[in-house]
Each structure stands twice: as structure tokens, then as C-alpha cells.
Amino acid sequence: MAIFGEKFYKMLNELKPWQQSLFALTLAQRQSPNFLLYADVTENHEALRDFRNILNTMWEFHTDKENHISLEKLLETLEKHIPEIDDDSPYGAYPALDACISLSQSINAIVNHFGDEAEHASSASICTVAKYLEFTEEAEYQDEELYEKQLIVEEMDYQINLLDRISKARRSPEFTNELRKECEDLGCSNIGIMAD
Template sequence: MRNPIHKRLEKFESWQNITFMAALCERMYPNFHLFCQVTKQAENAKIYHNILNLVWEYLTVKGANINFENQLEKLEAVIPDLNDYDFFGVVPAADACEGLAELLHAIIAGDTLEQAIKISRLSFQTVVSVLETQSDREFSEQQLKECEETEAELDVQWAIYRALNECEERDVELILSLKNELRGEGISNIGIEIER
């Protein structure tokens, strides 16, 4: 399904795209957190969270010196293998890790547009895969457009985009308020809720 937001992201500066990606990863984090709880790998959820915290630090602390190659290695060590688990929760958990990996690649390579679009698609796709798994069928594009869940996902992406689009230059206050709002809600793109 085409998302008109992708065209708009082209006009963003790299800090805006990185913030957009970090916000989407923040929303996917509860999916990984729950998976780690269920599989008794709480340490892995902490690793994900610490890496995401470093991304927010990179966005808000001038001159923050972070080795993101090193962080990517740590993340790759905790990405669940879909073949090792026989329950659906591994899918949104792996998607959350893939999103964060894309975000780290974007920071390392300095190429943020392509990755921002990828993470936007990935977050949307997670919602679709939950819907299709629950209904045990595939949805047409038209059916997806009419789904409450996909509509909610697009609404959140647009809300994040609009907040960032209003900034002329990097606004640390706005970045922190976005982070705090998403953390405060603690609800993922597929409705998983965690206590922080």
C-alpha cells in the first residue's frame, strides 16, 4: 500500500529522518520487550532499550560520541531467528529489531531517507501481519485502507511527521517530548502495552 508520507520524507534533513525512525522504533519496542519476557531473555530487551537510548542521546546531546558500529553488533546478537520459535510473537519482535538495525545503518552510513521509508513500511507491515494472522487470510489494499488498525498506524506516522515538519532546525525540546510521549504511552504499533 502506498503511503504518501514517503514522498514528504524526501524534504527532511537527516536529523528529522533519524528522529522519525527513532520514534517508530520506540513504538515497536514493546513488541520485542514482550517477546523477551515470554522467552525469559529480559537482558536482550535491555540491550535494545539501551541502544535506542543512545540514538536519542545522539539526537539531543551536542557532540555525543557513540560507536554505532559497536551498538549494531550488540543488536545483531539479540535478533531472534524466526525458525527457532513456533509462536507468532517472534515476528513483531524480529521486525522491531530489524527497524532498529536499519536506524543504526542510517546513522553509520549517513543515508537516512531510504531507511526512514523502510522503517515506515516495516512498522506498517507488522500491523498487517498481525491482522492477517489473526484473520487467517490476506487483505486487499482496499480492505487495509478500511482497517482501524492500519488507519491508526498511519495516523501516528503522520502525527510524528507533522511535529517534525514544523521545525526549521533541530529542536531538542521537540525531540525529547516526542520520545517522552511515546515512552509514556508504552503502547506498540500492534497494541502491545508495557509498564515502564
């Protein structure tokens, strides 16, 4: 979903690997209640624990330069819990999948770095909001119509602000912790699911 203008994606793709990873990680943190609720409802306690652990470990990766974290192992663990979507999937599987995409992109930005990881995370996060609107309002929207929706406007503003801050920031534990705290303080996901 290319809802942002070309300039936004160009700036995203020009970010350094650590910046792309941090952008995706912040979106994943914000989306995390969507996955955690799905794991809770489906009684997948292992997924609940692992997702939280991977999230925390990635924040640690960004705050501790001397870490010995195996990112490949994190990716492997995450991949076990990515919801498989089919025609019978409950709605909750979709935002859970998008949260996994954002988290996996935060790891991939460092491990593989194709240069479009932040863009994939951005798309996953905005797709969550678009699908939520279509699901709750029982409608299908074109991109132009979505621009008029308050939740989409809030999501776009959040991502634009995040990109602006990360693109200007120097890599530091203080900046990383600030982003994490702000995200946690929101208290809910991009579609209003409360954090526990």
C-alpha cells in the first residue's frame, strides 16, 4: 500500500541499516498489542512469550553496542509464530501478521539489509489500520478515501514524525530508550488495542 508520497519512501530507503531497524522496531512495538492479543485469544503462550522476548532483545540490541545477540536465531524463533493466513483465518490474524512483519524487518535490516526493510514495516503498519477500518466499517476503500479517515491520518503523522526523528538522530542508547518509552506510554496499538 503506497499511501505515502514518493519522497517519504525515498527517505526511508536512504536510512542506514540501524535506522531502518529502529524505525521498524518502533512500529513493531506499537503494533505489539495486536499480536499479543491474538496469541492470547488463540492460547498460544509460547508465541506470547517469544514475541515479547524478541521485542525486548531487539531493544537491547540497539542500546548495547557490545551485545552478543544472535539475530539469525531471533528471526528463526519469530518465523515459527507468524500466523498463516487463509480464507478461514479470523480477523485478528491479520494485524498479528503485520506486527510480525514489522518485527522481522527490524531484524532483517541488520542481518540481510536489502535497503527496503523500513518501507516493508511502514506498509505493514498502515495496512493494519486500513484493514481494521474496512473490517469494522464493512467497506472497501481506495487509497484516496483512506486519506479522509482519522486513524489513517494519525498513522501517517506518527510514521512521518518517527522518520524525521530517526533520520536526524545519532545512534545512542538514550535516543533508543526515549523512542521505546514514548511508544510504551501510548498504551495502545495503532488500531486501539490496549497494551497489557
